[in-house]
Amino acid sequence: MxxxxxxxxxxxxxxxxxxxxxxxxxxxxxxxxxxxxxxTAGMVNLTRHEKEKYFLTATGEKELFPSLHDPHSRELSVVIPAYNEELRMPVMLDEAMEYLENRQKQHPSFTYEVIVVDDGSKDKTTEVAMRYSRKYGAEKFRVLTLVRNRGKGGAVRMGTMSSRGRVILMADADGATKFADIDKVEAGINDLNPKPENMAISCGSRAHLEQESVAQRSMFRTFLMYGFHFLVWFFCVRGIKDTQCGFKLFTREAALKTFSSLHVERWAFDVELLYIAQCFKIPIAEVAVNWTEIEGSKLVPFWSWLQMGRDLVFIRLRYFTGAWSLQSSNKTD
Known part of the structure; x- marks a missing residue:
């Protein structure tokens, strides 16, 4: 419309x-x-369907998701948005769980949770994720199934608002970034020394791989890529070379501050998150990570880039006109 x-x-x-x-x-x-x-500006909507307020335990019982407003009770939360990912997700989850379990064995005080957010999938994404919940237990692995498709940004937001971690990692279900690179983004957070308000964000970045990717892309796709980078810089975010890498680590306080104001639920949500963070003067680190292109991307090169370009313009204009505003926090219903 x-x-x-x-x-x-x-x-x-x-x-x-x-x-x-x-x-x-x-x-x-x-x-x-x-x-x-x-x-045409829509307001942030954190309202949940009744079914989205609960997760299933290994025995099939329903338990209420916690809130990001609550104090943390885990060291790390991993939020994985997934839309029709029954085929690609197991490889990523196997790698992530192996890393997390080994880390806990080496450091028994380390606690974690993984939250897979099924973004209204039409395949067996929830069923696949529930196998891991039964294997590792709901204290470590939870599945949030959205009643309708919200978009990647909406799915990440819903999972983040349901998390218990002191720090919260956003990670893609395709496993394009090696999960062990969490060590690098954690170092980025620590280097920022987020005291006393504990506000910090560490972004995984593929910018160091850009020249190699340009050599493999068509001239048209390269033009789209540089055009998008320019729009991001011109309208929204400066100082971050790669805003779109789906591997970002937030302190709990920074996650609450940014996700409470998030409006964009589709592909450009990363840009709005970082725009909000810069408006609040939240320190941001950009850290190079390993990245491999995985087949099966949901991104349609031309139309997705066109939609993101439109969203970038509208993000700036909607905040400029006051249609959208920054909020300190919003509680979910």
Whole structure:
């Protein structure tokens, strides 16, 4: 619907009037875009369906998810958004659980939880994830199944708001980033020395791999990539070379501060999160991580980049016009 309205305004702006002049229309185009961004702005919605308030234990009993507003009771929470990931997810989960279990054996005081958020999948993503919950127990592994598809950002937010960790890692279900690289993003958090408010974010980054990826991409995809980077820099986030890597570590306090204000639920949500963080002056580290492209990406190169480009413009304009505002915290229903 947003695109229909936007296209109509754009068409009218570019269409010559009865005198054959379209310059006058172009003058008003920025104002039209500004109005569209403001009028179509949706407010942050943290309301849960009744079924999304509970997780299943190994015995099939329902227990209430905790809240990010509560004090932490685990050292680490790992939030994994998953949409139709029954085939790719097991490889990632096997690697993650092996790392976490070994770390706990070496350091018995280390506690963790993994939360897989099934984002309204049409396949057996929940069933696959529940096998791990039964194997490791619901204290270590929980599954949050969303009633409807919210988008990756919405799924990460719902999982984060249900977590118990002192620090919270966002990790993709495809396993493109080696899970052991959590050591690197943890070092990034520690280097920031997030005292006294304990606010810090450490972002995994693929920027060091960019030249290699350019050599393997078509000229068109390279153009889209650099165009997206420019829009991110121009409208939203500066100083971060790779905003889109799905491997980010938050202190609990930083997660609450940023996710409480998050509005974008699709691909550009990472950019809004970092934009919010920079508005709150939360320290951000960018750390190089190992990354391998995994087949089966849900990202459709042209249309997804176009949608993200639109979202970047609208993020800036909606905060600028006051349609969206930064909030200290929001409690889930």
């Amino acid at each position: 947003v695109w229909i309205v936007f296209s109509w305004f754009l068409f009218n702006a570019l269409l010559p009037d009865c005198k054959g002049n379209k310059g006058d229309n172009l003058i008003f185009l920025p104002f039209q875009v500004l109005i569209i961004a403001h009028v």
